[in-house]
Amino acid sequence: xxxxxxxxxxxxxxxxxxxxxxxxxxxxxxxxxxxxxxxxxxxxxxxxxxxxxxxxxxxxxxxxxxxxxxxxxxxxxxxxxxxxxxxxxxxxxxxxxxxxxxxxxxxxxxxx
Amino acid sequence: xxxxxxxxxxxxxxxxxxxxxxxxxxxxxxxxxxxxxxxxxxxxxxxxxxxxxxxxxxxxxxxxxxxxxxxxxxxxxxxxxxxxxxxxxxxxxxxxxxxxxxxxxxxxxx
Numbered sequence: 509x510x511x512x513x514x515x516x517x518x519x520x521x522x523x524x525x526x527x528x529x530x531x532x533x534x535x536x537x538x539x540x541x542x543x544x545x546x547x548x549x550x551x552x553x554x555x556x557x558x559x560x561x562x563x564x565x566x567x568x569x570x571x572x573x574x575x576x577x578x579x580x581x582x583x584x585x586x587x588x589x590x591x592x593x594x595x596x597x598x599x600x601x602x603x604x605x606x607x608x609x610x611x612x613x614x615x616x617x618x619x620x
Numbered sequence: 621x622x623x624x625x626x627x628x629x630x631x632x633x634x635x636x637x638x639x640x641x642x643x644x645x646x647x648x649x650x651x652x653x654x655x656x657x658x659x660x661x662x663x664x665x666x667x668x669x670x671x672x673x674x675x676x677x678x679x680x681x682x683x684x685x686x687x688x689x690x691x692x693x694x695x696x697x698x699x700x701x702x703x704x705x706x707x708x709x710x711x712x713x714x715x716x717x718x719x720x721x722x723x724x725x726x727x728x729x730x
Contacts, residue, residue, distance in 0.1 A: 548722075549656075549705060549722075549723055550720075550722055550723075551662065551707060551720040551723075552720070553717065553718060553719070553720075556717075598661060598662070606649070606650055606667070606711055607667075608652075608664040608667060609652075609654075609662075609664060609718075610664070611661035611662050611663070612661060613660070613661050614661055
């Protein structure tokens with residue numbers, strides 16, 4: 509059973525489009541995260557949710573919006589995609605903050 | 621503030637040892653270590669909390685010196701499976717805001 513699952517695995521789309529990435533965890537964790545890993549492999553926190561409340565919102569463009577229908581899901585919606593959004597996006601979860609994080613397999617987003 | 625990792629890359633022969641360092645310019649509450657293999661997700665190795673404790677995971681151990689705001693990851697008798705990029709993540713205690721370093725690429729050759 510996959511602990512943290514993301515869909516889709518690959519996403520190829522054109523500039524200006526709107527897209528969503530879904531994330532689900534079956535670990536019973538209270539905290540979920542979204543990370544962006546660019547071509548230089550820098551892993552940067554974008555958002556984190558704890559019990560459906562946004563705790564951290566880093567300086568990401570407001571084109572990115574996390575949505576959490578329940579504590580097992582944290583989806584990422586991106587409006588008006590730009591070339592610079594091309595990256596691998598990882599979802600992760602942990603029991604609480606400062607606990608081991610379990611990562612999903614990532615979604616490779618390519619903007620044409 | 622992003623922690624600084626050194627070295628950026630290291631190449632080892634099987635059985636050799638390595639040390640990866642992680643330092644921060646700000647006070648730390650904890651340090652996390654993850655390993656990421658090419659094309660895969662980061663995988664948790666260990667967390668060290670302030671107090672200078674050393675933790676171990678197979679032949680991989682780590683220390684945390686909170687006064688120096690540094691952590692070191694020790695890989696003993698390296699195996700081919702140790703190859704990957706190692707990231708340290710530091711937590712300044714602000715609601716678990718984990719900031720990762722740029723990573724250290726470790727390559728273990730037969």
